[in-house]
Amino acid sequence: MIQAVVFDMDGVIFDSETLLTDCWVDATRADGIPDVAHTNYLCLGVNDAETKEKFLEVYGPDFPYDMYEKEVFRLFRERACGGQLPKKEGVEELLSFLKESGIKVALATSSRESIVMEEITEGGLLPYFDAIICGDTITRSKPDPEIYLKACGRLGVRPEDAYAVEDSFNGVRSATRAGLTCIMVPDIKQPDDEMRSLACCILPSLLDVKAYLSEKMQEKCG
Numbered sequence: 692m693i694q695a696v697v698f699d700m701d702g703v704i705f706d707s708e709t710l711l712t713d714c715w716v717d718a719t720r721a722d723g724i725p726d727v728a729h730t731n732y733l734c735l736g737v738n739d740a741e742t743k744e745k746f747l748e749v750y751g752p753d754f755p756y757d758m759y760e761k762e763v764f765r766l767f768r769e770r771a772c773g774g775q776l777p778k779k780e781g782v783e784e785l786l787s788f789l790k791e792s793g794i795k796v797a798l799a800t801s802s803r804e805s806i807v808m809e810e811i812t813e814g815g816l817l818p819y820f821d822a823i824i825c826g827d828t829i830t831r832s833k834p835d836p837e838i839y840l841k842a843c844g845r846l847g848v849r850p851e852d853a854y855a856v857e858d859s860f861n862g863v864r865s866a867t868r869a870g871l872t873c874i875m876v877p878d879i880k881q882p883d884d885e886m887r888s889l890a891c892c893i894l895p896s897l898l899d900v901k902a903y904l905s906e907k908m909q910e911k912c913g
Contacts, residue, residue: 692852693852693853693854693904693907693908694794694795694846694848694853695794695795695796695843695848695852695853695854696789696794696795696796696797696854697796697799697839697846697854697856698797698799698855699799699856699857699858699859700798700802700807700811701800701801701802702735702858702859702879703856703858703876703878703897704778704782704798704811704814705776705779705814706779706878707776707810708735708858708878708879709879710767710770710771710776711731711767712731712732715728715731715759717766718759718762718763718766724750724759726749730745730749732879732880735859735860735861735879736801736833736834736857736858736859736861736862736865737801737861738801738802738826738827738832739801739803740832743756743757771810772813773813774814776810776813776814778814778816779896780896780897780898781896781897781898781899782816782897784897784901786816787819788901788904792908794904795821795822795847795848796819796821797822797823797846798811798822799824799838799839799842799855799865799866800824800826801825801826801832801838802825802826803825803826804825804828807823808823811823822842824841824842824845826838829841833859833861833864833865834860834861834865834868835868836865836866836868836869836870837865838865839866839868839869840869843869843871849870850871851870851871851872853871853872854871854874854904855867855871855872855873856876856897857874857875857890858876858878858879858880859878859880860880860886863875863889867889872891873890873891874890874892875892875894876894876896876900877895
C-alpha cells in the first residue's frame with residue numbers, strides 16, 4: 692500500500708539544474724576555467740561539501756571554490772528569486788493529487804535548508820509537504836540511504852510503503868538502498884542500465900508519475 696511519496700527537489704520539483712550550470716559557467720568565464728559545466732554535471736545529487744570536494748579533485752587544492760560558489764549563489768538567487776525558478780511540468784497537479792488522496796509527502800534534497808525553504812515557499816509549494824529533509828541536516832549524502840530513511844522516519848512510514856521520485860543517479864541509488872520503490876524522471880542525465888535495473892519505472896514527466904501512482908492505488912483497491 693502506498694502511504695507516502697518522497698521527492699527530490701532540484702531537477703524533479705524545480706527545473707533548476709540547468710540554471711545552476713549556467714551560473715557556474717558565467718561565474719568562471721572571465722577566468723577561463725575549463726569544462727565547468729561537465730564538472731557541475733558530476734555533482735548532481737550530492738550535497739555542498741561533496742560538490743566542493745569534486746571541484747577540488749578536478750581543478751586542484753588551490754582552486755578558489757568558495758569564491759566562485761559565492762558568486763554562483765548570487766547569480767542563482769538573482770535569477771530565481773521571487774518565484775522565478777521554473778517548476779517542472781505537472782508538479783502542482785501531482786502534489787495536489789497526493790494530498791487529496793491522503794498520501795503523506797516529503798522532500799529529500801541535497802540542497803541547503805535555507806535555500807530549500809526559500810525556494811519552496813516562494814514557489815507556493817510549502818503546504819504540500821509534511822516533512823522536509825535537507826543536505827545540511829544529515830551526515831551522509833546521497834547515494835547513502837540516510838536522507839530517505841530519515842524522511843520515512845519523520846513521516847512515520849516504513850520505507851517499503853513509500854515511493855521516491857528522483858532524477859539523479861545518486862538519488863535513485865539512495866532511495867532504493869533505503870528500501871523505497873523509486874520512480875526515475877530523468878532531467879539532464881539520462882538513465883543507463885544500472886538505473887533501469889534499480890528504478891521501478893522511468894517516466895518522462897510528473898504528469899506520468901501521477902497517472903502511474905493513480906493506477907497503482909486503484910490496483911490496491913481492486
